Amino acid sequence: NAGVTQTPKFQVLKTGQSMTLQCAQDMNHEYMSWYRQDPGMGLRLIHYSVGAGITDQGEVPNGYNVSRSTTEDFPLRLLSAAPSQTSVYFCASSYFPRKTGMNTEAFFGQGTRLTVV
Amino acid sequence: DAKTTQPNSMESNEEEPVHLPCNHSTISGTDYIHWYRQLPSQGPEYVIHGLTSNVNNRMASLAIAEDRKSSTLILHRATLRDAAVYYCIPRGGSEKLVFGKGTKLTVNP
Numbered sequence: 001n002a003g004v005t006q007t008p009k010f011q012v013l014k015t016g017q018s019m020t021l022q023c024a025q026d027m028n029h030e031y032m033s034w035y036r037q038d039p040g041m042g043l044r045l046i047h048y049s050v051g052a053g054i055t056d057q058g059e060v061p062n063g064y065n066v067s068r069s070t071t072e073d074f075p076l077r078l079l080s081a082a083p084s085q086t087s088v089y090f091c092a093s094s095y096f097p098r099k100t101g102m103n104t105e106a107f108f109g110q111g112t113r114l115t116v117v
Numbered sequence: 118d119a120k121t122t123q124p125n126s127m128e129s130n131e132e133e134p135v136h137l138p139c140n141h142s143t144i145s146g147t148d149y150i151h152w153y154r155q156l157p158s159q160g161p162e163y164v165i166h167g168l169t170s171n172v173n174n175r176m177a178s179l180a181i182a183e184d185r186k187s188s189t190l191i192l193h194r195a196t197l198r199d200a201a202v203y204y205c206i207p208r209g210g211s212e213k214l215v216f217g218k219g220t221k222l223t224v225n226p
Contacts, residue, residue: 048213092160106153
């Protein structure tokens with residue numbers, strides 16, 4: 001069972017370049033989300049999705065796009081990278097907490113360390 | 118989203134119990150209280166969650182106040198591997214998992 005897989009693990013971009021961070025899960029989880037973590041800080045929610053075709057913004061969505069065409073995949077796109085987007089990015093997935101008693105333990109990927117120069 | 122308050126940092130000695138507090142006075146009646154931890158250079162990992170009554174698992178215990186406005190994560194015998202940032206997160210119908218600043222736990226040998 002692979003869990004949550006993020007690729008790449010490391011990436012260096014030049015300002016203005018675009019790229020897509022990949023996130024895939026094999027647990028049939030409805031809920032998926034992206035976070036960024038800056039040095040010495042907590043995780044901040046960028047975007048999240050409660051199922052295929054449904055996405056919503058978190059705390060810091062500017063500069064990032066997402067789509068959810070399948071249950072398994074939730075890619076994060078940077079259209080024009082900026083140095084302020086240098087960070088570690090984490091993807092997470094869980095069952096959607098639609099009823100009490102449901103185990104909604106979230107599983108996290110190992111992160112993508114992105115540097116924008 | 119319910120707001121949480123946790124101490125910025127705590128310190129413990131190896132093999133001693135650790136009690137990590139969290140205040141969540143605005144929690145909704147259907148929100149579960151989740152705890153996650155983040156070891157250095159790793160993604161967060163689930164520790165435990167509960168609704169009203171105390172909960173135990175192989176990693177920790179969770180004590181929830183009767184009024185649900187606070188909870189305490191208990192590590193019965195801290196090890197060096199337990200040094201991490203611990204996050205308390207109410208989660209329910211809003212579906213979002215929103216992290217606060219957490220408590221950085223230092224474990225001394």
